[in-house]
Each structure stands twice: as structure tokens, then as C-alpha cells.
Amino acid sequence: MSDQKNPYGPGTTGHVWDENLAEATNPPPKWWMIGLHASWILVLLYTLVYPSWPWFGGAFKGVMGWTSIGEYKQDLAAINEVRGKYENQLPGKSAAAILADSELNEYVQRSAKVLFGENCAACHGSGGAGNPGFPVLADDEWLYGGEIDKITQSITAGRQGMMPARGGASLTEAEVDELARAVAATDPTSSPLFTGKGTCFACHGQDGKGTPAMGAPDLTDRIWRFGNGSFEEVKYTILHGVNDSNDANSRNAEMPSWQQRLSETEIKKLAVYVHQFGGGR
Ligand code: HEC
Ligand code: HEC
Known part of the structure; x- marks a missing residue:
């Protein structure tokens, strides 16, 4: 060790620890200095090209005039062009024609998704999966019909199905129970009251399979509009009806009208979108 006079190269800082431990002043390696410079x-070039240094009346704008809002606008213009x-084709086409055009249909599916999320999903659930008290749109059962024109009409003008308390007939408590049992068993016509005194058939049809023109649902499938189709839920509907203004306990069912809130094109888009869910006819 002692024969190595100066193990520290060109020199040291002069500080010595533990008798012979010193700090050398070797320059950093060349590659490192190149990297530093x-x-x-x-950094300097970057700040010249892009907005950077504080400047009189704002900040230095950069020699290229780049702005983030400008880039955003450019991107937006590119999207709008696509x-x-x-979009230019939509006003001139009926909803049915859009449905038949696979390319246009695909575009509408994507752009209507946001519209549905913003305006409809609160009641109908995302993807039309339904919510308690609000109809499922993603199934084959339609209150008012699943044809594209019927769906358009539902959205444009809104819907408000009406069923009077006790079907509008003077049913006794025992008769209400009998009907509720038959309906809960999805076999409404098993009670003679259905087509007889109860006059239920007038809206729900002779076979109980519903009348889209009146928004009266099929009572023979297992798809329920209110609750789970239990005896109690069905009995409640029969006792108090739906949207019956004479009965304070009546069930509510109101589909708002969208005519004033959405454009005709937006409604078309939504109709095509909703039709796609439920495999409407
Ligand atoms: C405030 C809650 C609410 C909102 C928001 C709402 N709906 Fe509805 N919608 C309903 C109710 C309730 C019904 C059932 C009406 C009835 O039973 O008479 C309905 C019925 C429908 C029907 C008819 C279903 C059938 O089976 O025939 C369609 C189609 C529909 N809605 C689409 C939409 C679309 C599209 C939107 C968004 C623009 C929307 N709804 C927004 C509550 C709502
Ligand atoms: C004036 C027409 C009308 C008459 C009469 C009528 N209903 Fe209804 N009923 C409707 C409509 C419309 C609805 C659906 C309301 C809605 O969803 O907006 C309905 C809904 C129902 C439901 C709820 C179904 C579900 O899926 O939850 C039951 C149960 C029912 N009716 C049973 C009866 C029975 C039983 C009678 C006879 C005592 C009867 N209705 C008479 C129009 C009628």
C-alpha cells in the first residue's frame, strides 16, 4: 500500500479521514458530461418551441404557436369529420331505414349509448336492464309494442298506462283474492272473473296476453312490471290500479315525453338503440 504514492489521480480536495482516506477530484466520465450538456x-430548445417562460403580458408562447386547446380543437374537428x-344522413332517414343500414346502425349504436346513459338509464337501468317500477327494455316483452315505430312513439310522446282500481269493476275482497291468485299463477283466465265480472279482458285481452294499444301487459308470461309477481304485489295492483287518479295508493307509471327535450335525430337514434336491445319485432 505504501508504495502507491497517489492513488487519487490528479489530486484530492484536501480532506482526509482515518489518516489516509481522501476525496479525489477526478472529473466525471466524458459520457456523463455529454449527457449533462x-x-x-x-430543455432550452423545448422551452423555445412550446409555451414556457414568464413573459410580458403572459408567458412566452413558443415559436410553433402550439396550445393545448388548439390541439383539442384539431382533434375534435377530425372526429366531427368522421x-x-x-350525422348528415340521419335527418333524411327514418328510424326504420337507419335500422336497415348496417353501417349507419353501427354508428348510431355507439353514439346513442351516451344519450341513453344521460337521459334514460336513471329509470330504465344501464343497457335497459330495468329498475323496480320501471320496465325492462332489454327483453322481448313490450307494453306498447317493440316495432321501431312504436318505440319511437313511446319516446317522443311518452306513455302513461292506466288501469283503474279493481279494474273499474265493483269486485269484492274475495273476488280480488281469487283474481290475484290466478294472475300470480300466470294463469289469469283460470278465474271466470277475468273475462266476466272483472272485465280485465277488456284491456289484457281474452287470453290474458295483453293489448299493446293500451299498454296492458301480458299476464301469462313471468315478466312482471311491478314487484316480483307475488300474490301480494298482484293483489295490490288489482286493488289500487295504475295511474288511477281516484286512488291515492295507485301505482305510478309515467314515461316522460322527450319531444321538447331531445331533437328528432336524437330520438331516432335512441329508438334504434332501444330496438336493438330487445330484439323488437
Ligand atoms: C322518469 C323515468 C323514465 C325516464 C327518464 C325514461 N323512461 Fe321510458 N318509461 C318509463 C316508464 C314508467 C315506462 C312505462 C310506462 C307505462 O307503464 O305506461 C316507460 C316506457 C318506455 C318505453 C315503452 C316500453 C314498452 O314496453 O313498450 C320505451 C321504449 C321507453 N320507455 C324508452 C325510454 C327512453 C329511450 C328513455 C330516454 C330518452 C326513457 N324511456 C326515459 C319511465 C322512464
Ligand atoms: C282499462 C284497462 C285495464 C283494465 C280494465 C285492467 N287492467 Fe290491468 N293493467 C292495465 C295497464 C295499462 C297495466 C300496465 C300499466 C303500466 O305498466 O303502466 C295493467 C297492469 C296490470 C297488472 C300488473 C302486471 C305486472 O306485470 O306487474 C296486473 C296484475 C293487472 N293489470 C291485473 C288486472 C286485473 C286482474 C284486471 C281485472 C280486474 C285488470 N288488470 C284490469 C290496464 C287494465
Whole structure:
């Protein structure tokens, strides 16, 4: 050890620890110095190109005039150009024609998804899966019909199905129970009251399979509009009806009208979108 006079190269800082431990002043390696200078030059160039240094009346704007809002606007214009190709066709086409055009249909599916989320999902659930008290749209059962024109009409003008308390007939408590049992068993016509004194058939049909023109649902399937189709839920509907203003306990069912709130094109888009869910006819 002692024969190595100066193990520290060109020199030391002069500090010595533990008798012979010193700090050398070797320059950093060349590659490191190149990296250091390259990086500050790059920073300088970057700040010249893009908005950077504080400047009189704002900040230095950069020699290229780049702004984030400008880039956003450019991107938006590019998107609108792609959209425009489809959007321009929509006003001139009926919902049925859009449905038949697979490319246009695909575009509408995507753009209507947001519209549905913003306006409809609160009641009908995302993807039309339904919510308690609000109809499922993603199934084959339609209150008012699943044809594209019927769906358009439902959205445009809104819907408000009406069933009077006790079907509008003067049914006794025992008769209500009998009907509720038959309906809960999805076999409404098993009670003669259905087509007889109860006059239920007038809206729900002779076979109990519903009348879309009146928004009266099929009572023979297992799809329920209110609750789970239990005896109690069905009995409640029969006792108090739906949207019967004479009965304070009547069930509520109101589909708002969208005519004033959405454009005709938006309604078309939604109709096509909803039709797609339920495999409407
Ligand atoms: C405030 C809650 C609410 C909102 C929001 C709402 N709906 Fe409805 N919708 C209902 C109710 C309730 C019914 C059932 C009406 C009835 O039973 O008479 C219904 C019925 C429908 C029907 C008829 C279903 C059938 O079986 O025939 C369609 C189609 C429909 N809605 C689509 C939409 C679309 C599309 C939107 C969004 C623009 C929307 N709804 C927004 C509550 C709502
Ligand atoms: C004036 C027409 C009308 C008459 C009469 C009528 N209903 Fe209804 N009923 C409706 C409509 C419309 C609805 C659906 C309301 C809605 O969803 O907006 C309905 C809904 C129901 C439901 C709820 C079904 C479900 O899926 O939850 C039951 C149960 C029912 N009716 C049973 C009866 C029985 C039983 C009678 C006879 C005592 C009867 N209705 C008479 C129009 C009628």
C-alpha cells in the first residue's frame, strides 16, 4: 500500500479521514458530461418551441404557436369529420331505414349509448336492464309494442298506462283474492272473473296476453312490471290500479315525453338503440 504514492489521480480536495482516506477530484466520465450538456440544451430548445417562460403580458408562447386547446380543437374537428359523414344522413332517414343500414346502425349504436346513459338509464337501468317500477327494455316483452315505430312513439310522446282500481269493476275482497291468485299463477283466465265480472279482458285481452294499444301487459308470461309477481304485489295492483287518479295508493307509471327535450335525430337514434336491445319485432 505504501508504495502507491497517489492513488487519487490528479489530486484530492484536501480532506482526509482515518489518516489516509481522501476525496479525489477526478472529473466525471466524458459520457456523463455529454449527457449533462445534452439535457440542458434539450430543455432550452423545448422551452423555445412550446409555451414556457414568464413573459410580458403572459408567458412566452413558443415559436410553433402550439396550445393545448388548439390541439383539442384539431382533434375534435377530425372526429366531427368522421361523424359528419353519418350525422348528415340521419335527418333524411327514418328510424326504420337507419335500422336497415348496417353501417349507419353501427354508428348510431355507439353514439346513442351516451344519450341513453344521460337521459334514460336513471329509470330504465344501464343497457335497459330495468329498475323496480320501471320496465325492462332489454327483453322481448313490450307494453306498447317493440316495432321501431312504436318505440319511437313511446319516446317522443311518452306513455302513461292506466288501469283503474279493481279494474273499474265493483269486485269484492274475495273476488280480488281469487283474481290475484290466478294472475300470480300466470294463469289469469283460470278465474271466470277475468273475462266476466272483472272485465280485465277488456284491456289484457281474452287470453290474458295483453293489448299493446293500451299498454296492458301480458299476464301469462313471468315478466312482471311491478314487484316480483307475488300474490301480494298482484293483489295490490288489482286493488289500487295504475295511474288511477281516484286512488291515492295507485301505482305510478309515467314515461316522460322527450319531444321538447331531445331533437328528432336524437330520438331516432335512441329508438334504434332501444330496438336493438330487445330484439323488437
Ligand atoms: C322518469 C323515468 C323514465 C325516464 C327518464 C325514461 N323512461 Fe321510458 N318509461 C318509463 C316508464 C314508467 C315506462 C312505462 C310506462 C307505462 O307503464 O305506461 C316507460 C316506457 C318506455 C318505453 C315503452 C316500453 C314498452 O314496453 O313498450 C320505451 C321504449 C321507453 N320507455 C324508452 C325510454 C327512453 C329511450 C328513455 C330516454 C330518452 C326513457 N324511456 C326515459 C319511465 C322512464
Ligand atoms: C282499462 C284497462 C285495464 C283494465 C280494465 C285492467 N287492467 Fe290491468 N293493467 C292495465 C295497464 C295499462 C297495466 C300496465 C300499466 C303500466 O305498466 O303502466 C295493467 C297492469 C296490470 C297488472 C300488473 C302486471 C305486472 O306485470 O306487474 C296486473 C296484475 C293487472 N293489470 C291485473 C288486472 C286485473 C286482474 C284486471 C281485472 C280486474 C285488470 N288488470 C284490469 C290496464 C287494465
